[in-house]
Amino acid sequence: MIVRISGEGQYRLSDAxxxxxxxxxxxxxxxxxxxxEDDFRAAFQAVLSFVRAHGTELADDALETSEVILPPSDATxxxxxxxxxxxxxxxx
Amino acid sequence: xxxxxxxxSTVVKAKVSKLLDRAEDxxxxxxxxxxxxxxxxxxxxxxxxxxxxxxxxxQMQENSLQQSVVKLDTQARQALAAGKEDLARTxxxxxxxxxxxxxxxxxxxxxxxDQQQKLTDSEQKLRAKIEAFRTKKEVIKAQYSAAEAxxxxxxxxxxxxxxxxxxxxxxxxxxxxxxxxxARADAVQELEAAGTFEDITQLGPGEDDIDRQLKELSxxxxxxxxxxxMKSEIGQGAPAPQIAPxxxxxxxxxxxx
Numbered sequence: 269m270i271v272r273i274s275g276e277g278q279y280r281l282s283d284a285x286x287x288x289x290x291x292x293x294x295x296x297x298x299x300x301x302x303x304x305e306d307d308f309r310a311a312f313q314a315v316l317s318f319v320r321a322h323g324t325e326l327a328d329d330a331l332e333t334s335e336v337i338l339p340p341s342d343a344t345x346x347x348x349x350x351x352x353x354x355x356x357x358x359x360x
Numbered sequence: 361x362x363x364x365x366x367x368x369s370t371v372v373k374a375k376v377s378k379l380l381d382r383a384e385d386x387x388x389x390x391x392x393x394x395x396x397x398x399x400x401x402x403x404x405x406x407x408x409x410x411x412x413x414x415x416x417x418x419q420m421q422e423n424s425l426q427q428s429v430v431k432l433d434t435q436a437r438q439a440l441a442a443g444k445e446d447l448a449r450t451x452x453x454x455x456x457x458x459x460x461x462x463x464x465x466x467x468x469x470x471x472x473x474d475q476q477q478k479l480t481d482s483e484q485k486l487r488a489k490i491e492a493f494r495t496k497k498e499v500i501k502a503q504y505s506a507a508e509a510x511x512x513x514x515x516x517x518x519x520x521x522x523x524x525x526x527x528x529x530x531x532x533x534x535x536x537x538x539x540x541x542x543a544r545a546d547a548v549q550e551l552e553a554a555g556t557f558e559d560i561t562q563l564g565p566g567e568d569d570i571d572r573q574l575k576e577l578s579x580x581x582x583x584x585x586x587x588x589x590m591k592s593e594i595g596q597g598a599p600a601p602q603i604a605p606x607x608x609x610x611x612x613x614x615x616x617x
């Protein structure tokens with residue numbers, strides 16, 4: 269699957285890695301839902317590091333659409349929290 | 361798309377898709393859509409130039425703060441040598457505020473540099489994708505029936521559009537950041553400009569409002585330490601120049617410049 273990290277680029281991940289990414293991502297969502305701000309950064313960075321480490325970056329001129337788009341690496345806890353409640357990084 | 365339940369990315373993707381939907385049908389007229397892309401690339405370039413301008417502005421502010429630090433230090437020494445400890449303390453408070461602000465500016469400049477780098481990378485990707493789109497649309501026009509071509513071009517245009525949305529998001533974040541920085545920098549600059557003594561004799565007894573604000577902003581323990589250090593450097597009881605007319609000279613000190 270193709271995964272984009274906003275502000276960085278697109279990566280191709282195997283289906284198995286896609287499953288793992290899914291788990292990591294759900295952990296972040298759980299952290300945000302529980303309001304565990306202190307745990308957010310490490311968990312969120314783990315998602316991004318996983319993609320960078322396991323994915324193959326697409327060429328600049330690739331014209332493929334991403335199945336997954338992740339927030340930019342400097343996204344804050346507040347932005348992530350707002351993202352799930354409507355506002356946030358990208359206006360509705 | 362099996363197992364694609366990650367809500368974080370799904371939310372972001374859904375919003376990007378909405379942004380793309382809002383744009384005119386990218387495949388409607390192939391050449392028009394390409395032309396639009398090129399226009400947007402120009403906007404991205406403008407956006408990068410704005411970040412660079414903001415960064416330069418902060419760097420200029422850093423320079424002037426550095427000069428203030430040197431000046432205030434000199435003024436504190438002069439005041440202390442003249443036995444005017446209050447004046448020296450005020451100068452050191454201002455110096456402390458300026459130094460704190462300098463550190464914060466350093467961080468901000470580094471942040472903007474990071475943003476600039478990201479935007480430049482993103483612009484490069486966008487340019488490569490637009491170029492690929494241009495080639496592709498010609499190939500597809502030549503090889504496929506109209507209906508098929510439409511589908512394929514639409515896919516390619518979405519690929520470009522996603523990158524465009526991505527740059528747009530990065531740009532928006534950069535703009536937000538620089539606006540926050542500018543507001544803060546302006547406020548401190550105003551305070552700082554008002555607080556630097558053009559001439560130490562201008563500072564009369566008593567505190568004006570700016571002094572009180574500066575005092576609140578500065579770290580008193582750091583100011584105490586520096587004052588003590590400066591005192592020991594200058595040496596207690598050394599003859600002091602009289603530089604502030606209108607203020608009473610400490611007893612027993614003669615005039616010396």
